[in-house]
Amino acid sequence: MRNTAVTADDGVRLWASRSGRGTPNTPPLVLCHGGPGLWDMSEDVARMFDSRTAVVRWDQRGCGRSEPCAGPWTTERFVADLDAVRRHFALERPVLLGHSWGASLALSYALAHPDRVAALVYVSGIGIGPDADWHGAYEANLLARLGEDPGRLARWRELPGDSRERAVLQWSAEFVDRKRAVEHAERMADPWFPINFPCNQALNAEARQTAGTPARYAACQALDLPVLIVDGERDIRPRSAVDSLERALPRVRRVTLAGAGHLPWVEDPQGFREAVTTAMP
Known part of the structure; x- marks a missing residue:
């Protein structure tokens, strides 16, 4: 594993890590973490695939191990940052795997740059419909x-909202196995970094403005890329919200992992590995 700093086009430094070995026949895998305002917690995911291909992880702007900054907190800016990561590692057409908010970011990148993506893996997202499709049920x-x-x-x-203990308790709700839920959530919080609440609030507000719009549906209907949707059946965000995205995409396959929650690779690692492997050309 090699950690490095990626410099975005506006000079902000982003933490990134590369592991595994690239092969001529398998595209590299780039992981986009959830949040917004959190940091990469997907080292376990990287280990699942780094014997097969190169895997890149990164902390989004102003979050985790990346350089503190004042934004801007927009999807357009984060898409540009993801492209800086891609260029830094000389990845021609990687597979993008986004989780939760990172699934929305990876989708936005694929819509903006379909020629720079081999495939999209959309994990535990919330679809492209309005907030009413999922947020009340989630709460x-x-x-x-x-x-x-x-x-x-x-x-x-x-x-208090910014305490590590509160985050661990809240994240424990993401797991189906209630006996091990806090243990799993503690692993998410190790290492711990301050949550970037301004980033979270700004990007969530932007998402509410674009969700459910005709332009979003039309863009997804025109996306000529293979997309795999992976759900944990018992995610506390209703999986029916993702139906909006599934209906819109022309080249889509969906795998639902029974007995798994919001981080399906934790509770069904074999099922998750098998599903994602099929999405890697």
């Missing part, structure tokens, strides 16, 4: 999961 499901342990829910409610 209700989050409280229900946390409420299975009333003490855990009460503690989550009393903690």
Whole structure:
């Protein structure tokens, strides 16, 4: 594994890491983490595939190990940053694997630069419909999961929003296996970095403006790339929200992993590995 700094076209430095070996017949894999405002937590995913191909991970602008900055917090800017990562590692047409918010970012990149992408793997996203398709149900499901342990829910409610403990408790709701949920969430928070809330708020507000628009549907309908959608069946974000994207894409396949939540590679690593491998040309 080799860590490096990628310089974006406006001079901001982005943390990135490359592992594995590239082969002439297998395109490299670039991982786009969730958030927005978080950092890469996908080292386990990289290990699944770095015996097959080169794998690149990176921390998005102003987040995690990347240089602190004042933005700008726009999808267009993050797409340009992802292209800087691609160019830094001389990746001609990688497979993009985006998780959660990173799935939306990877989709936006593919829509902007389809000639620079071999395939798209869209993991645990929220589709392209309006917020009403998923957000209310997500909040209700989050409280229900946390409420299975009333003490855990009460503690989550009393903690400040920027505390590591609160994040771990909230992330524990992402896992189906309730006995190991906090353990899995603790791994997500190691190492721990401050959450970039201005980034989170700005990008979420932008997403609400573009979700469900005719332009978004039309762009997806015109995307001539193979796309794999991977869902954890028991994600607390309703999987029906992703139907909007599945219906729009002309070249799409969908795999739903039973018994897995929002991070399906944690709870069904074999199923996740098999699904993603089929998407790598």
